[in-house]
Amino acid sequence: MTDTIKLSQARRGDRGVIVQVGAHCHHQADAVELERRLLELGFVEGAHVELLHEGLFGRDPIAMKVDDMRVALRRHEAESLMIQLDAA
Amino acid sequence: MDVALKAARVALVGNPNSGKTALFNALTGAHQKVANYAGVTVERKEGLIRAASGRTLSVLDLPGTYSLRARSPDEEVTRDAILGRLAGETPPDVVVCVADATNLRLVLRLILELKAVGRPMVLALNMYDIAQRQGLRIDLEKLGAELGVPIITTVATRKRGIDDLIAAVEQQVDVAALSESQWHSPDAAALRSAAREAERIMKACVRPPERPDTLTGKIDSVLLHPVGGMLILMAILFVMFQAVFSWAAPLMDGIEGGIGWIGEMVAAILPDGLLQSLIVDGVISGVGSVLVFLPQILILFLFIIALEDFGYMARAAFLMDKIMGGAGLHGRAFIPLLSSFACAIPGVMAARVIDSKRDRLTTILVAPLMTCSARIPVYTLIIAAFIPNETVWGFANLQGVVMFGLYAAGIFSALIVSLVIRKIFWRGAVEPFMMELPTYKVPDLKSVGFNLWLRAKIFLTRAGRIILPAVVILWVLATFPYPPENATLPAIDYSFAGMLGRALEPIFAPIGFNWQMVIALIPGMAAREVAVAALGTTYAIADAENATGLLASTLAQHWSLATALSFLAWYIFAPQCVATLGVVRRETNSLKWTWVMIGYMFGLAYLASFVTYHVAVSMGGG
Numbered sequence: 001m002t003d004t005i006k007l008s009q010a011r012r013g014d015r016g017v018i019v020q021v022g023a024h025c026h027h028q029a030d031a032v033e034l035e036r037r038l039l040e041l042g043f044v045e046g047a048h049v050e051l052l053h054e055g056l057f058g059r060d061p062i063a064m065k066v067d068d069m070r071v072a073l074r075r076h077e078a079e080s081l082m083i084q085l086d087a088a
Numbered sequence: 089m090d091v092a093l094k095a096a097r098v099a100l101v102g103n104p105n106s107g108k109t110a111l112f113n114a115l116t117g118a119h120q121k122v123a124n125y126a127g128v129t130v131e132r133k134e135g136l137i138r139a140a141s142g143r144t145l146s147v148l149d150l151p152g153t154y155s156l157r158a159r160s161p162d163e164e165v166t167r168d169a170i171l172g173r174l175a176g177e178t179p180p181d182v183v184v185c186v187a188d189a190t191n192l193r194l195v196l197r198l199i200l201e202l203k204a205v206g207r208p209m210v211l212a213l214n215m216y217d218i219a220q221r222q223g224l225r226i227d228l229e230k231l232g233a234e235l236g237v238p239i240i241t242t243v244a245t246r247k248r249g250i251d252d253l254i255a256a257v258e259q260q261v262d263v264a265a266l267s268e269s270q271w272h273s274p275d276a277a278a279l280r281s282a283a284r285e286a287e288r289i290m291k292a293c294v295r296p297p298e299r300p301d302t303l304t305g306k307i308d309s310v311l312l313h314p315v316g317g318m319l320i321l322m323a324i325l326f327v328m329f330q331a332v333f334s335w336a337a338p339l340m341d342g343i344e345g346g347i348g349w350i351g352e353m354v355a356a357i358l359p360d361g362l363l364q365s366l367i368v369d370g371v372i373s374g375v376g377s378v379l380v381f382l383p384q385i386l387i388l389f390l391f392i393i394a395l396e397d398f399g400y401m402a403r404a405a406f407l408m409d410k411i412m413g414g415a416g417l418h419g420r421a422f423i424p425l426l427s428s429f430a431c432a433i434p435g436v437m438a439a440r441v442i443d444s445k446r447d448r449l450t451t452i453l454v455a456p457l458m459t460c461s462a463r464i465p466v467y468t469l470i471i472a473a474f475i476p477n478e479t480v481w482g483f484a485n486l487q488g489v490v491m492f493g494l495y496a497a498g499i500f501s502a503l504i505v506s507l508v509i510r511k512i513f514w515r516g517a518v519e520p521f522m523m524e525l526p527t528y529k530v531p532d533l534k535s536v537g538f539n540l541w542l543r544a545k546i547f548l549t550r551a552g553r554i555i556l557p558a559v560v561i562l563w564v565l566a567t568f569p570y571p572p573e574n575a576t577l578p579a580i581d582y583s584f585a586g587m588l589g590r591a592l593e594p595i596f597a598p599i600g601f602n603w604q605m606v607i608a609l610i611p612g613m614a615a616r617e618v619a620v621a622a623l624g625t626t627y628a629i630a631d632a633e634n635a636t637g638l639l640a641s642t643l644a645q646h647w648s649l650a651t652a653l654s655f656l657a658w659y660i661f662a663p664q665c666v667a668t669l670g671v672v673r674r675e676t677n678s679l680k681w682t683w684v685m686i687g688y689m690f691g692l693a694y695l696a697s698f699v700t701y702h703v704a705v706s707m708g709g710g
Contacts, residue, residue, distance in 0.1 A: 002274075002620060003111075009141070021276075022276060023205075032276070034277055034520055035274055035276050036157065036160070036275070037520060038153045038521065038522070039276060039279040039280060040155045040157075040194070040197070040279060040526065041154060041194070041522055042193060042194055042283075044280065044283040044284075044287075045280070046287070052305070052308065052312075053308065053309075053312040053314075053406075054314060054629060055314065055406070055407070055410050056314040056315060056318055056407075056410070057407065057410040057411070058410065060409075060410055061409050061410065062408060063308070063312055063406060063525060067193060068191065068193070068296075068300075069191055069193070069194070069524060070304070070308070070525035070526075071522060071523070071524055071525065072402065072405075072409075072521075072522065072523055072524075072526065073521060073522035073523075073524050074407045074409065074413075074520070074521045074522070075522070076520075077520045077521065077522055
């Protein structure tokens with residue numbers, strides 16, 4: 001059994017596959033822009049991700065492995081990414 | 089018959105960290121010009137190459153980007169240059185897309201986007217040696233066919249593949265035809281399908297590395313450790329500050345001595361009079377007062393460039409993001425603010441690394457609150473004069489504690505001000521923080537040295553352009569009109585600067601400043617430390633900067649403790665540096681924001697001095 005969670009809820013060591021990029025509400029210009037930026041940085045549906053590091057305060061920001069590159073982002077941005085966790 | 093080959097224009101584009109600048113340096117060597125694009129403040133780097141065929145190629149190094157859909161001013165330049173929309177720029181004949189061979193996925197998507205622009209293109213697969221070492225197999229023929237562009241493998245740091253690249257570019261100039269640009273800003277759906285296409289090409293042409301880089305992961309587990317990483321960052325900063333202040337000291341003394349010597353020589357050659365005064369007191373000492381900071385700025389940049397090339401700066405931004413974010417600043421603001429401890433000018437310029445316009449503006453507005461090295465002469469003079477050199481709490485030197493307090497006050501107020509800016513000017517809006525954490529690489533000594541030399545050149549020409557006219561104007565103000573025959577006071581008292589000082593005195597009386605101090609503040613606008621020299625002049629002591637000890641004892645007789653503390657408080661905040669204001673004006677491209685900065689900084693300075701003065705007087709320091 002596998003879980004689908006928001007990337008913002010992931011913990012260090014969690015791995016999975018991105019199943020959805022961008023929040024469903026597309027009324028805000030900010031959300032539309034964020035979705036495009038995430039896509040440009042390699043956060044695409046199907047990409048393999050692993051949470052590598054968490055910041056000291058509030059475990060924020062987070063450093064991710066996205067396919068074969070490393071990307072840092074805040075949990076706030078990670079909220080618009082859904083990942084399906086790999087079966088442990 | 090010899091037909092002169094048509095000169096061609098080449099533009100380099102690529103993702104950040106693709107080694108694009110290293111390739112640019114390998115292509116053009118020292119033949120490069122750094123300027124600004126017309127109307128914007130993005131650095132324009134251009135170099136000329138003479139190809140073996142005799143053709144001249146002018147190469148433009150465009151800011152790194154993931155997409156032509158520009159977000160920062162840097163990326164806008166890249167987009168507009170490629171599309172031929174940039175005012176005063178001819179569109180490139182050939183686009184060279186620079187890719188990190190070990191990190192192709194994102195650049196493949198960018199290439200698909202670039203192809204829509206319809207300009208002839210060459211793909212430079214850079215860092216090809218690292219790809220080979222990792223056992224990464226790229227089917228170059230297939231990849232070239234899939235993308236429809238010629239591919240050249242390069243190792244920019246070893247100058248490998250450079251001639252092949254030039255040849256491939258020339259071939260494109262000759263054969264390839266321009267087609268109409270089909271590019272339009274891609275929406276999410278277009279980005280997704282391009283990413284899928286890039287993924288398909290990647291799978292078809294690239295076999296994953298047999299020996300993938302594991303070092304980056306290992307280094308990160310130390311440097312990004314929540315606690316350990318933070319401690320290491322603090323240690324790096326500590327070493328950096330030690331270096332900036334202690335290594336630079338002998339060099340600075342040397343430069344100071346050299347400038348003094350040049351001044352004396354010129355004074356000996358030129359006849360006494362206006363010309364001598366203008367050149368010695370105005371130009372040489374004015375420009376010299378800025379030149380003195382060159383060693384500190386170079387040491388600071390040595391650290392910054394080396395850490396950047398190593399790949400650490402993105403990690404520092406990661407570690408600091410939460411702390412900076414609490415004050416409404418972006419993690420990336422860390423680097424510009426750090427630079428500002430040496431001098432706000434490179435700090436303000438370094439704010440370019442921040443994508444978002446708002447975050448960049450906030451950073452620029454608070455950068456001058458960081459205690460720059462020009463404040464040090466002022467601080468040390470006043471501290472030496474008024475703060476007893478004694479031990480407090482059993483271990484700390486009181487003078488050192490005051491110095492530390494002044495630094496802390498600068499940092500603390502910068503955090504408060506940026507928080508207020510966020511609350512007042514852009515309520516609620518939080519810019520996303522996301523960035524690639526590049527693979528660690530050993531910095532290339534030659535390229536670090538080269539970039540350092542470039543920084544020095546930029547600093548000197550910019551400072552010269554602003555400082556030189558400013559010191560001439562201030563010299564005029566401080567020299568004319570001449571004192572009367574039977575003058576009893578120093579000459580400056582009778583000059584325009586003196587009159588201005590007297591006129592402004594009532595404004596400064598409530599914060600405990602006397603008219604001599606007000607006069608010193610006027611030339612002190614050229615640069616903060618000039619105030620020390622100016623105080624020396626008004627108190628009629630020759631060569632004040634070399635005799636701070638003497639000046640300090642004079643000040644101790646003339647000023648109350650409350651006045652001295654008020655003066656220190658003033659210097660934490662007051663924007664007493666026309667060079668910084670000039671750079672802010674250019675970097676923000678806005679007179680309004682420059683005035684906002686001048687206004688809030690003078691406002692805070694007055695308020696802080698007022699409070700300091702009156703508290704000190706009420707406690708018996710008057």
